[in-house]
Amino acid sequence: MRLYDVLWMPNQEDQFLRNHISWQEMTGLWADRVERITVWSYGLPGRINIVFWLHGGGSIETNVNAPKVQHTAPVCQQCSLKDACAEGWMGCGIRVTADRKVTPCVLRPDLALPLLRGGNQYVEPAVLNPYLSGHLDTIPTH
Incomplete structure (x- = not known):
């Protein structure tokens, strides 16, 4: 447990x-x-x-x-919840939710990335890798 x-x-x-x-x-x-x-x-x-x-x-x-120092990812730099956050981007790893989304941020469910695309195809590494590094500027999150 x-x-x-x-x-x-x-x-x-x-x-x-x-x-x-x-x-x-x-x-x-x-x-x-x-x-x-x-x-x-x-x-x-x-x-x-x-x-x-x-x-x-x-x-x-x-x-x-x-x-309280895991706010180095680009996505954290401008986050309005940074001061309340004890983890930061992937501060405790990633979580996979019951609805098949990956979420490296516990305070921002809006940043969750669906693991399945249309036709039940998993998200490509070319999308997933930059996402996991916290570079969200070019990645669709929904």
Whole structure:
């Protein structure tokens, strides 16, 4: 299981405050089942992850902290949500949504790229690669 922070999003302060629980508050739910703990540095500066390995083979993973410096992609430079963003473009990797879109930004669903084009053809690497690097100036996002 991977624990993610509930992120603040514009105009959703009440949901954030009502639903946010820190992972530290939850450790008591599985503390007696932990076999070992692994602490490792993620590929991004400032990110440290903890994995709680449980008896029986399961694991629970979470971030200790998240970097606030991942706003180097071109798409982030002019983003109005940059100050509220804790990740930046691909700050925690990419997410593939249930409707088959790829989204490297957690705060901007309008920047999601459909993985399938007309005729059920996957988006070409010539489109996907610049998109993933944050160069959106010539890439259609819808």
